Amino acid sequence: MSRRCPPDCEFGQYFPANRNEDFQKAIKLFGLSHILRIMRSVEPNERQAAADSILFEGSVWRFYPQSGLLRYELELVNTISSSLRELQIANQLLAFFKNHANERPARDTSGISTIREKGESSNASKGKEGVEDSEKGKGIIIEQDESEDSDEEEGPKKKMQNL
Secondary structure, X not given: OOOOOOOOOOOHHHOOHHHHHHHHHHHHHHOHHHHHHHHHHOOHHHHHHHHHHHHHHHHHHHHOOOOOHHHHHHHXXXXXXXXXXXXXXXXXXXXXXXXXXXOOXXXXXXXXXXXXXXXXXXXXXXXXXXXXXXXXXXXXXXXXXXXXXXXXXXXXXXXXXXX
16 A cells, blocks of 8 residues: 655645655554545644644554554653652762761871861861961861771770860
8 A cells, every 4th residue: 555645735745755654554543534634624834743743643553553652651651750760769869968978077098087067177278377367266176087996995086176
């Protein structure tokens, strides 16, 4: 069944030759008279959208001859659900990292943890002069990492305060 649009066909511009297989499938689904009736009932400025819809449905039925749009819709629903789940996991990971970024003590290469108040910067970033006058009253606590105290049973942690 090979139907070609005659050169003077009023709807030929909406059904390009490179989509002939989809058009043939649409003819099997709807019938040529029904397609022509649909195209005539649509406003001229909406005819391209109607033709695209008819060709799309023909394409779907060509790829899924047993279930057509139902299978296509189920695949879309599964893809959307999977994407939403991935987004939920990514948002949970992002929230986890945001919440724990400020709670985790900063590590020094010598194995000493430094604990700072949120928003307080380290003295190292201030330059060689050390603590500025406005920060002289603030205390910085430095604790030795517990892994270095493994030889002692309950040895006290070394604390140093800069006042």
